[in-house]
Amino acid sequence: AAMYAVKRAGRGHYRVYTPELDTRARDAELRDAVENGELVLHFQPVVNLVGGDGIAVEALVRWNHPVRGLQMPGAFIELAEETGAIIPIGEWVLREACRQAVGWSTPTGEKVWLSVNVSARQVTQAGLVDTIREVLAETGFPADRLVLELTESVILQPDEQTVARLSTLREMGIGISVDDFGTGYAALSYLRTLPVSILKIDRSFVDGIDTDPDTYAVAEALVRLARAYRLHVVAEGIETAEQARCMAEMGCTFGQGYHFARPMPGPALADLLASGGVG
Numbered sequence: 001a002a003m004y005a006v007k008r009a010g011r012g013h014y015r016v017y018t019p020e021l022d023t024r025a026r027d028a029e030l031r032d033a034v035e036n037g038e039l040v041l042h043f044q045p046v047v048n049l050v051g052g053d054g055i056a057v058e059a060l061v062r063w064n065h066p067v068r069g070l071q072m073p074g075a076f077i078e079l080a081e082e083t084g085a086i087i088p089i090g091e092w093v094l095r096e097a098c099r100q101a102v103g104w105s106t107p108t109g110e111k112v113w114l115s116v117n118v119s120a121r122q123v124t125q126a127g128l129v130d131t132i133r134e135v136l137a138e139t140g141f142p143a144d145r146l147v148l149e150l151t152e153s154v155i156l157q158p159d160e161q162t163v164a165r166l167s168t169l170r171e172m173g174i175g176i177s178v179d180d181f182g183t184g185y186a187a188l189s190y191l192r193t194l195p196v197s198i199l200k201i202d203r204s205f206v207d208g209i210d211t212d213p214d215t216y217a218v219a220e221a222l223v224r225l226a227r228a229y230r231l232h233v234v235a236e237g238i239e240t241a242e243q244a245r246c247m248a249e250m251g252c253t254f255g256q257g258y259h260f261a262r263p264m265p266g267p268a269l270a271d272l273l274a275s276g277g278v279g
């Protein structure tokens with residue numbers, strides 16, 4: 001039998017699967033990565049598109065693998081969600097992001113909001129609220145500056161306890177953001193019943209707004225929907241000045257994307273904020 005198989009993984013990308021490197025081994029390796037301090041955070045700014053106040057940063061995890069080098073979340077988050085390793089990873093991300101961002105501010109002394117991605121597994125954990133309370137107490141990060149980003153798949157069919165948990169977090173002042181908004185084919189009724197405060201429009205809806213009228217119209221509809229529910233709205237994946245202008249014109253207040261800044265290590269982001277170089 002072949003020692004390893006080469007599998008097609010999407011357009012033109014090939015991955016090598018060895019029999020030894022099965023799910024269990026990869027899971028164990030991932031859990032060790034947390035303990036060995038191999039995870040790192042990068043942060044990307046979210047800026048006000050219409051010249052008003054408010055600046056946020058989103059924490060994005062990377063794995064500094066001793067052999068394979070810097071691994072992007074696309075290479076390991078899905079597996080971590082399947083095996084449950086996302087629980088220790090997610091807790092590490094939350095604590096580390098709060099620890100780093102607690103001292104960050106702009107030249108005018110304005111504090112930043114901090115967005116942390118939270119997976120479905122974490123939200124269904126009974127201990128989520130306690131963990132977050134603990135991390136906030138430990139790091140001194142203010143609850144009303146923390147935002148949790150959940151994907152629509154989490155929010156689609158939340159059980160009663162999950163709704164209660166999210167409500168408690170909202171009461172603590174924590175923001176709840178629907179990430180990748182529009183990609184989940186969700187019934188929008190959840191927007192009325194869930195304690196959501198922000199909609200984050202997926203970058204697939206931003207791509208092309210500056211060149212294609214139909215794409216513009218769809219993005220505009222999503223912004224209008226967010227505003228009808230009186231939610232803050234953020235556009236992700238803004239890569240050009242023209243896209244930023246279009247989103248602002250639609251009434252989208254906040255934007256994130258390579259046009260403003262790429263994700264970067266905490267110290268670099270702290271410098272950028274302090275120098276007033278963003279937002």
Ligand code: C2E
Binds near residue numbers: 044093203236263
């Ligand atoms: P996301 O939450 O939608 O994060 C935005 C992704 O888009 C990031 O990719 C970011 O680097 C990328 N991005 C930002 N601006 C632009 C742009 O202008 N153009 C393009 N083409 N891309 C842009 P990244 O860092 O590779 O993260 C991928 C996904 O992995 C995230 O998507 C999120 O779903 C997940 N993820 C990242 N960190 C965590 C984490 O700590 N916990 C969990 N559960 N998931 C995470």
Ligand code: CA
Binds near residue numbers: 117149
């Ligand atoms: Ca996100």
Ligand code: CA
Binds near residue numbers: 179180202
């Ligand atoms: Ca997103």
Ligand code: CA
Binds near residue numbers: 180236
């Ligand atoms: Ca996205």
